[in-house]
Amino acid sequence: MDDVATNRIVLRAKLRGARYDTVQAGTAAEALARIADSHPQLVLLDINLPDMDGIELCRRIKNNPATADIAIIVLTSASRSGLRIAALRAGASDFLNKPVDELVLLARMRSLLRARETDEELRQRETACHDLGFEEAAPANISPARIVLIPDRPETGITWRTTLKAHLPGNRIQMIDRDAVLAVAASEPPPDAYVISANLGATGDGLRLMSELRSRHPSRHAAICIAVEQGARDTSAVALDLGASDLLPLSLNSIEAAQEAAIRLQAQIERKRKQDRQRALVTDGLRLAATDPLTGLFNRRYAIPQLERIAENAEISGRSFAIMALDLDRFKSINDRWGHAAGDDVLVGVAERLGANLRGMDMIARMGGEEFLVAMPDTTLEEAQHAAQRLCRLIEETPFRLSNGGSIPVTVSIGLAMGGTGGAQPPVEVLIDAADQALLGSKAHGRNQVQLYNPIKHGHRRSGYLPRRSALVS
Structure with a gap:
């Protein structure tokens, strides 16, 4: 969605080259009608629309149960302070400045679409369990989230921990040496989320650590956010393609960067816990379908x-x-x-x-x-x-x-x-x-x-x- 037809045409050509089917809209009203008609998997949304503020349109899409599962990427050339935070709070998955870096945009789109497929698969299994009469899993994860920080330098980790504790109060936030991460991953309960510097000692070490965590059963479903320097386009794209849940600013010294990191990290923790409940429901449903309720033996x-x-x-x-x-x-x-x-x-x-x-x-x-x-x-x-x-x-x-x-x-x-x-x-x-x-x-x-x-x-x-x-x- 963009109010400038030329911008829509250019973006559409790029997405067609990447084998995406697109539907265009020039106004918020037209966009809502197109979304209701075609129910796209992802929306690229400009802030400046002739009939509605883009942030408000994002909020309307997310507040509608029929469209809440659609991922949204906000694109803008505006530079107003607080705009990025407002978009993320309205439910946007990402906020990219124009001119948009095609490498990062396509990597972010691939990441969001993979996440949506995972969410949809779990949702279908959850629906099947409900249809078979299995009760919804209780929200067992009401305890504080456990967040593990793996910084490139101790001073970076101290800043992260201080900042995130202020913006995410009540959660357990600990800084751990990268050599001890895999042992912590196997602990009980395992961490809900990791924040890892993209570069730990050597370039790409953080991404290799993320891949290792994704391969281990205890940490496979954790939220893993990679902290990258501003403008690190290649690292950002590779991190998303390797399975990063999201990207966070490496430096949290500014208020806006700190707020962004907290919003993104909280969203990933909530998503992870929702998926945990869905998996528990499916597991319990399969167990109930295969066992005798009186004796606990197989049926x-x-x-x-x-x-x-x-x-x-x-x-x-x-x-x-x-x-x-x-x-x-x-x-x-x-x-x-x-x-x-x-x-x-x-x-x-x-x-x-x-x-x-x-x-x-x-x-x-x-x-x-x-x-x-x-x-x-x-x-x-x-x-x-x-x-x-x-x-x-x-x-x-x-x-x-x-x-x-x-x-x-x-x-x-x-x-x-x-x-x-x-x-x-x-x-x-x-x-x-x-x-x-x-x-x-x-x-x-x-x-x-x-x-x-x-x-x-x-x-x-x-x-x-x-x-x-x-x-x-x-």
Whole structure:
């Protein structure tokens, strides 16, 4: 947007050369109409418009929920004091003076568009979680932000810390030697933001440190702002292309530079924390989608695909794996006599004993009701039988304590089937059927025991497919 047609034409030609599609507007009213119609990813906005101040237009775009996600770069030839700060406070992502440096402009545009894509991806995942009924993650990050400063010289760092403490009160701001940064990045909790001099001892050392931080898991999602000298166009462009969250003035001796640094840094911290909440919601949503809410074990939705991966790995390695189908004996009588709360206590207790007495590599799932499934990769028949018999003893030996202070003796029946034993492998559903058939045999022969699936004994059908039982016998 520019009130001078020649400026719009020149800028449009530059952006077309960089393969950007553009829409032009000469007034604020026209710009708002074009934005509502095409919803661009980014707006280049001049301060001087014939019908509205550019700062006010920026504020209107950002205050409208339908357009608030659009990045804005303000371009101007005006030199009024405070104009830059006013634009940033109105929601602009950057403020560039005319004549605009094409190298810096295009690097800033690439950086903003990448950030917007990340925001949009997280927003879509957040929306999907809401659609599935998962609650929004609580704003856990209400504690002061932790900001780490890595200056080129100690005196620079002292100025930064003093200035930022005055403009960002209540936050934890510490200056750290560059040699200790990676150790601090792995601390708990990791820093929310870093401010790094572009040049630490040698030219570009700060950018190399930023790349190192971006490659480490604890600091990957932190806000990283690079402090550059005024006019360092090449360094600025490279920093943005390498993943800098934003650029800050290297010298904070003037009030305007200090205000700019604080506004930019605060905006990046807020964005980082919003993304943390979105990631937490997605992580929690995935966990809830894959786990049983009562016992915390995996559910059937997760267990089947995981079992398929175990079977695929067994086929590649040539090693066998075991599947156990476990069912609590006479569980219905527990609910009838003691109540469903007691039954829930027993289910939780069984899940805890299974988890405490199986290997970390073994998968445990609650398949529904009082039925559990255990998959043991890289396991021989002898090892699987020994583990199943041990589980029977562990369940039987100690009664389960109830939340009301009582206790209930419980036993479990187990059906065992082996996979990955050579030849054509049946689908995992068939192996689960086989374990279920063996479980029925355990029930029929007195309960509280382990039965191994035998295709002849349990009615093996042609092609290895077995009938799926409709219900367990209790």
